Amino acid sequence: MNKRDELTEAATDYALAHGLIGLSLRPLAAELGTSDRMLIYHFGSKDELVAAVLEASNDRSKAVIHAMQPSASLRAAVLDLWATYTEGQVQRCQRMYVEAAALGLFGREPYATSIRASNAVWMAAMATHLERSGVAAADAPRLAGLIDATFNGVLLDRPLDDEAESRQIVEDLATALGRSQRGSE
Template sequence: MSDRRHDLAEAATDYVLEHGLLDLSLRPLAAALGTSDRMLLYHFKDKLDLVATVLNVSNARSVRGIRELRPSRDVRQAVVDLWGVVSQPEQARCQRLYVEAAALGVLGAEPFATVVGEANEEWLGALADHLVSSGMRTSDAGRAARLVEAAFMGFQLDEPLEPAMQIRRSIGDLADAVAAVWSE
């Protein structure tokens, strides 16, 4: 990726994280980035290429947040620590963008279906690697990561509607369950 394309991709990702994906229009995006829609199309094949790039940049940021997490003291704490990262404001914005893209991907719309599928594998790999570094058997980590991810997604969707204390209790319950099933 050229330096200019990389810079535009990062800035476009910031814009989309702030404004959302559903009503994305090239002219307002270009104006916010200090360029023209023609220059965006020079650096990106088309709008779908730009959107796919934004989704990949957002996912890379999310995965980096997980990969930067130090190993936890045990599997139970790993789940709690992972939630601590996932629920940070920047991560939460990336997750909301993922939900928008996933909703479109479920309908078979491209590039959403492909990008979301690839993002899932990368994300689940990062979760599984953290669980393993925190004491879980490698053979169990994929299954546990899927369960943790599914629960986290539900908690994130519930967060605006549920008291924070209820979400924290639910995270504790999930951590206890994962530890009970998969601790060595």
């Protein structure tokens, strides 16, 4: 691992703990035991550093999804993905994704570009899990999009909802998709 890669991983850990909004190079550099100038030297700009952090975060989430065991059914896959999505590393990565997506909505770079790339990688990982869980390859990308959109909506509303309500929304989605899959067979 080269110095840039080491800094990317450490900066990703920092951003996952402190968030992206208001990220400042000096406190980040101090935490990493370097200077803001050295960060610019290794990344070229703050935007390039943020893009690297977002990519590393996404890669971490993707690795967790790829490591999941296949689920017994589409319904089980939705519930398994939600459990993974809302725990530990993936939950922190998803929260950072939401921050970046919000900034990207305003056209801020590197967020807009990074989020587009992140979405493609994330959706492919989810679709792969669905396929491994018995979903037809032709249906997996579309269903991954539906599941991801629901999860993100619940994540955005979650501070306003209680855990039971969030879980019920996901249960309802899982049940509906499970029924639709059985109906199409």
